[in-house]
Amino acid sequence: MQQERGKRERILEAAQTVFARKGYYQAKIEEIAELAGVGKGTVYEYFVSKEELYKEMFKVILNRYTEYVMVEATPEMTTKEWIRHLLEMHLRYMLENRQHMPTNFGDLGGMDTEILGWMYDMRKRSVNRLVPVFQKGIDRGELKGMDPELGANLLIGMMRGVTLPLMVEGTYGEPSQVAEAMTEILFHGIAR
């Protein structure tokens, strides 16, 4: 029983590594099983199918990410502080987890329609978590009047826009500085 929990988690972790490294279709569940130190059949003891395993693993990552990123984010912060903090933590997380959450995740592509739809839903949740932040900022008078969803989508886009090269090439120096620069642009624009 104790064992059981451990196994499920080991599979999930192995799935993370392998899916990240190979992508969904190239990942073989045998390899995941091996890396997890369990038999191939055991994977099916815990997860109905490859797809289910993928989704489950994705949720785990998302949760871990969310938790990590939201640490110390308090309601007292200004919207700017909050977003700056989000950006920095995001960059830190990505930098620290290059192994487990590389380019293959993050955005859809190459997958069939069904799983793709599911992943889009996941993405939407992120947006939905961000929308109230923008709304509150607007209400408080910190932000311009604007479509909060547009803001959220732009922010998420910016994050990904900078994350991809960051992970692939490892550039961009200190997360705190990049976060600062990004925040500045997002809040005050690029115009001189």
Added chain:
Amino acid sequence: MQQERGKRERILEAAQTVFARKGYYQAKIEEIAELAGVGKGTVYEYFVSKEELYKEMFKVILNRYTEYVMVEATPEMTTKEWIRHLLEMHLRYMLENRQHMPTNFGDLGGMDTEILGWMYDMRKRSVNRLVPVFQKGIDRGELKGMDPELGANLLIGMMRGVTLPLMVEGTYGEPSQVAEAMTEILFHGIAR
């Protein structure tokens, strides 16, 4: 007599549709051939392998996109005008080509490392085409002093950030209005 000079093009077009609909791994050469109205073997007369076909098709899309988006973009425009125009054309293109260039493209994911690397290179080209625009804007005094590559990456990110929901859900109304809103935010920020 190369018999039906359009064959290569028909295959490319079919590849577009099928790859877009199914993603790289789920797309079957046979289906592409059928849709193109040719025999399975014919595909291999024109393309060495599935992967090569994919890349070739991707280039075609990219070119078409670039051409479409850059129409009427003149060097006399201010950076702001130029980017606003880019955004609007981008949104128009995506809206018009939901069928052929949906969520599966645009970003990596689910593919194996080799083809993924190739696609990242493609993305980099886009960035590299944008960098000089930012640089010029800075030099002209239109933009703040900033890392032009960061700017390019953020812009690309924003574009994708808003494209995805646009294509999946079809929201956001008029491209010109959304482009306007995005430009405003990019240039003057979200801060009040």
Added chain:
Amino acid sequence: MQQERGKRERILEAAQTVFARKGYYQAKIEEIAELAGVGKGTVYEYFVSKEELYKEMFKVILNRYTEYVMVEATPEMTTKEWIRHLLEMHLRYMLENRQHMPTNFGDLGGMDTEILGWMYDMRKRSVNRLVPVFQKGIDRGELKGMDPELGANLLIGMMRGVTLPLMVEGTYGEPSQVAEAMTEILFHGIAR
């Protein structure tokens, strides 16, 4: 629990039959699998590839043959007795195994260069096993002074020369008599 320890053997045996009947390139893995009473995939559980299966099967045959032929061959025999025995056993074996080791084996031909090289190596082993026999015969003064390798190659050639029609047409009567005639010719020549 390796489930049915005979599975590998059954596949090997089926391979024997099918490869013999159809030749390397015409033999289909699926047919071998069927004949062995296993699924197509199972073949690949035990053998990496068609080529590997072929080689493995070939070794098995060769071993069985060698074992059969060498039974009761003792060092005390004279060279003549030894060779006469070899010839007789060879003929017997071929006659008994028409099903499994027909014309397709035994010599190269029709195969691509890689596997052909491997098979030539196999042949060489046979030669190498025969050379010392000739050498000993010469040393003992039973045979003329001669290149023992030439002798070995001639003997092998003679064996095949008579085996082929034997198997295809089934003629030549009693192995012991044919062996006797062959030995007589080999040792004392055809000249009157």
Added chain:
Amino acid sequence: MQQERGKRERILEAAQTVFARKGYYQAKIEEIAELAGVGKGTVYEYFVSKEELYKEMFKVILNRYTEYVMVEATPEMTTKEWIRHLLEMHLRYMLENRQHMPTNFGDLGGMDTEILGWMYDMRKRSVNRLVPVFQKGIDRGELKGMDPELGANLLIGMMRGVTLPLMVEGTYGEPSQVAEAMTEILFHGIAR
């Protein structure tokens, strides 16, 4: 018309090279066509199928070989002289035509039953051409009383037995000397 003849022969010659180099199944008729300097379809203008081309080419080789080998073979020769001559010419031919008539020919194997049967017939013709030679030798009192077919088969076997390593490894020195040694063994045996 003049042209026609030339084309057919060029195809035949190319077939020789390619079949020899690759074996029947690995040879691609496209490669043969290319080497012959004709279009792929043209091959089918002259030969019904790959198999027919193979057979036709085989006959050509056989004829050329027979012609070459039988040159200067006169009825006045003793059987021994005749066979010695045959052996030497055979070795010379094989040495000179390593390119065109290598290991892949010469003996069956790897091919499917139909073509195999055909090739066995070809072989039989060789035997049938040799049988009278033995018979005559016996009648003349030059050879022992023996089954002339057995003699013929043994001789053919010996020839192949020494040809294979000769072509693969290129050993065995001067054809005339090897022929001499072989004749000596065949006529007077290996016994001291």
Added chain:
DNA sequence: TATGAATGAGCGTTCATTCAT
């Protein structure tokens, strides 16, 4: 007659999933 673009049957191999132990 000559061509080579087009074709599709055919095959080796992979891998998610099942299930007997």
Added chain:
DNA sequence: CATGAATGAACGCTCATTCAT
């Protein structure tokens, strides 16, 4: 619960052959 041997649907790719020109 755990396992891994067994399976077979699925697919990319090849190549002998056809046929319109």
